[in-house]
Amino acid sequence: MQTLQRRIEAGDYPPGTLLPSENQLIQEFGVSRPTVVAALRMLREQGWIDSQQGKGRFVRGRPALASLEQSRPGHAYLTSAETPSAELLEVGAVALPNRIAALLDLPPKSKAFLRRRLVSRGDEPSEIVSLWLPLDLSEGTNLTSAEPLAQGIREHIQARKGVRFDHVIEQITARMPTSDEVKQLGMPKNTPVLDVYAAVRDPGGRPLAVLAVVLPADRHELEDAYPIG
Structure with a gap:
């Protein structure tokens, strides 16, 4: 496309x-x-x-x-370099939550690679960004490093692993935050968060990665535009 x-x-x-x-x-x-x-x-x-x-x-x-297509959250996190000010919260092989397992077409509770960062805008925590990958796709990359990626996730993985990111299926849901999210984002516990799930697939439809972004609902506004012709 x-x-x-x-x-x-x-x-x-x-x-x-x-x-x-x-x-x-x-x-x-x-x-x-x-x-x-x-x-x-x-x-x-x-x-x-x-x-x-x-x-x-x-x-x-x-x-x-x-x-306006560039404004979609999944696209932005896939193509932009990581910000040096982001705090690395977690990195390594962990058990998959059920929703991420379904998006990656992997068995529930099986292990996958996770890179989770806390991103700040100005002096305020803004979002939690989690990258989930099958373990074989994380091997031979710089994703285990605490240093921020100087290139976008898409560019880095495609160059290292020879795969092709073809399209993204993006889902947005709302829920109440967990206690860890309340603490990390410095937000009121009664304020909802938006979950943005961006499932990346290759040209044949095979799942390659999932970006899961947690956004405090009182600090973000998502905008989209589309033709009606």
Whole structure:
């Protein structure tokens, strides 16, 4: 999907032209038909292309709302370097919570790699960011180091492990904080938190990682934008 977006922006596929067929994209990228169909559906929903029954998919161009895609929490934590001011709370192999196990398609209570940091904005704790990985993906990386990553998580893991981050499925839920979260975030115990779960998958849909971000609800506002055409 990102490659097609870049080609549209570069003018390789000008507005009004016919996009390559599903079969052509399957052959070029070496992925399954469901993956191609899902990418094309997302491009259509975001306003990059339009579908005409019996004719194919036509390029519309870069949508006006495309720049707002970068504001999604999961994307920001995957692509940005770690802030030096963040405090490392926990790192190592730990038992998986049920929800994270389901998102990684691993057995409940099995072990996975966890890197958890407390991020501050200004002088105030802002969020708790937890990166969960299958153990084999954490080996040979710098994720066990107490030093902050100088590059984004996505870039680091892809370079070290040869995997490809293709898409993210993001879920947001609300709940009351745990006693540890109240203490770490310096927040009232009766204030809810938002849980942002960003499940990262490869082009074939295989789970690669999960980012779980805990946000005090009184300090954050999440915004999204999408076309209605």
